[in-house]
Amino acid sequence: MASIPIERGTAQWSSRFAFIMAAVGSSVGLGNLWRFSAELGTNGGAAFLMIYIACIVFVGIPVLMSEYIIGRAGNASSAVRSSDDLANRSGVSKVWSSGAWFGMIASFLIVSFYCVVAAWVLAYIPKFLFGTFQGMPAGEIEQQFGLMLDNPTTQVLPWFLFFGLVTSWLVARGVNKGIELAARLLMPVFFLLLICLAAYSIISSMGNGGTSDALAFMFTPDFSKINAEVAQSALGQACFSIGIGNAIMITYGSYLPKNVSIPKSAVTVSLVDTVVAITAGLAIFPVVFANNLDFEAGAGIFFTTLPTAMSNAPGGMIVGAAFFFLAFFAAITSSVSLLEPSVAYLAEKTGWAKKKAAWITGAAIMTLGLASIYVTGFMDFIDGGLAGPVLAPLSALLIVLFTGWRLNKAILADELSGPGEGLGRFILFFVRYVAPIFMGLVLILGTWSRWIAPLFA
Template sequence: MEKQTEQWSTKLGFILSSAGAAVGLGAIWKFPYMTGMNGGGAFFFIFIFFTVLIGLPLLIAEFVVGRGAQKEAVSAFQKLAPKSIFSFIGKWGVVGAFILMSFYSVVGGWVLIYSLLSIPGMVIKDGADYTGLFGMITENPLITVAALAVFVFINSFVISNGIKNGIEKYSKILMPLLFIFFIIIVIRALTFEGAMEGVRFFLQPDFSQLNGENILYALGQAFFSLAVGISVMVTYSSYLSKDVSLTKSAASVSIMNIMVSLLAGLAVFPIVFSFGLEPTEGPKLLFIVLPEAFSQMPFGEVFLCLFLLLFLFAILTSSFSMLEIITSAVHEKTKANRKTIAWIAGLIVFIAGIPAALSSNLLADFHIFGKTVFDASDFLVSNIMLPGGCLLIALFVGFKMDRKLVEQEFHAGSHWRNGMFQTWYQLLRWLAPITIVVVFLYSLGVI
């Protein structure tokens, strides 16, 4: 089997990088506001259910495809399923990653600005208007586009340095810092009077709050937060040696993702409820509600700075994976210089992201199916491309990919009994695709 020229230097580097790909906007920005808007604890419970029984099997499936083919996403499916309908799955993933990063980088730019302002204490000030501050940043086209450019520049710089000296090197630094900062903030959040009300909202499920739309969002959130469905993990696992257990690595990534989501909820909701704020603020929750809450606590400037920095770390490690799948696909196809491809890909992503950056200002009145460019891109990726990609990958690995190769990759580097393989294989073949189809049709009102 032909090997990738680049490899992860350590198993830990691969796990941290993969976890970094998963832990980002999905866990820290999107998860708290989606939970707040969709029933609190019930949404969290369904999210865990989907993550364990559907997301984890799909994550293992992407790992199996990537290391089994020893190719990046596009070439992997073309190699394993030549002249088949499944051969385009990798291209589906690259397009999804491209669209995702185009609007993802806009939020990355917002966080970058907030992080820079928080270091000298310019976010929290006496009499500050946090809604006005958010509006000043997002409604100014020059600021939003410039922040987008800087965020994409950072990504291009890291990706241009390759796997060991780029993604792995920075993930080993940023991911541990993320957990340290998170634990500090959670401890502080839980000390506030009234914090337990927020904990109950987050951890005590009320299933009467759920409907088909909530369940679809929970499914999409599980896929979004694990970075499955757009073949990012196919590309990452293609750089992995054969002596590493894919199942243990996937379990580690999934556990870290659930832990970060748990920490995000325990950091956000106790603060929100302690200060009498609303958890249903939506996407603005972390940019308006939390700064207002931090402003009311001792050393609020310090804690807000820590929170924004960990948010920035998470977004960067996740966005690295999106630009990597694009860069690696073009590099495999053209054999051109990787550094050049990374910078050109970054430039194209920047240009494509400009309409999303302008969605809150110059293009605020331009709508696609009733949504701004930013919201339409988010909906397309989160609720169509990710579930659609997951469905295709489940069907491919479950029914089309050579079973001997699947078993070989599943068992390599571990000592799982065959019963474990059978359980995973049946979950992938039947539960994952059926659930995806049923939830999607239910959300559309078809069933």
């Protein structure tokens, strides 16, 4: 594919394919594997999936399009300065740029514990390759995970430092030689591995009913499972999976050439992300059902339930190692995107070279990540108490309100012009009238359940 010429001073994606791979790589991470399987298993299967897809269409895509618009229209690389620039050109208060601030803080916090979860993933690869789990009963595999967490200095910290350094190095190399290169090389391998693993899971589980049970669980909705809690979980997972509300897509949008359609890109990235999440479910649940394991194990389905199933399957050690290699590829493309907003802001704010800003920011997130390794409950505080229920939805809410109601109409029209303009106008309706309502609900319910309700318990 021919390169797209650079049109302004900031670095830009070399092609539309490169941008799609980078954006999909950002969206397709452990959220599609580790967290999606956990949420699907504990929230009713198909009922959750049905609401999840609706949330992607009516909320995720509008917010994603809004973030791309702010990123490309702003005259800066960082999300915060792009938002400041657009607020100034639109004649509104710079308070509206706080959406980018909240998002950047959320991404910084998330990547600090994301590196820890990625370290768990890396630690499992040699366990499979060297047959640690071979023939081991479920209880002992669960104990293995517990032992890893109880001995973080020897079993987690080295992998954590390795992953953090690789993430920092890729971001330090810049947009084209770092982030884009990683996405273009790793994402095709990721897709191939995922399809092969899903095929293996489906075929190997046909004989004992695991495949039919998994398909029924995933695609035959039990409407009695639908309630406010399931809906809230589905919307929260949709936002987490696509990566909205973290300033990532504003930053990525700033590297987007003018002749790439923003509406079409938002739909493409969201569609691929959803397909990957469903395919990941097909790679996990047939094996889980075939072995009569707990499909409601939550996060444990990834690190205890799945290894139990793989340890008893023909060629399971190789398949298990391949699965966790897959998770590593997903994790690294997402971690670089989570680090990028803070690096871009620091480089613009200080005038430092991108390399220097990346290594300093990387050192900061690794320092904070140590708390997630050694301080009990700290990771849950960041993910389930601060970034997830408060900062990310608050960021997304402010962004859609700004894009839909406060952004200069001429700027908005210019960003939506060209291929996909009709689609953009259609999505704009949801930016203005639908996404703000649901993002507001996520913010209110998340804040209530995490911070306010416990005060009255």
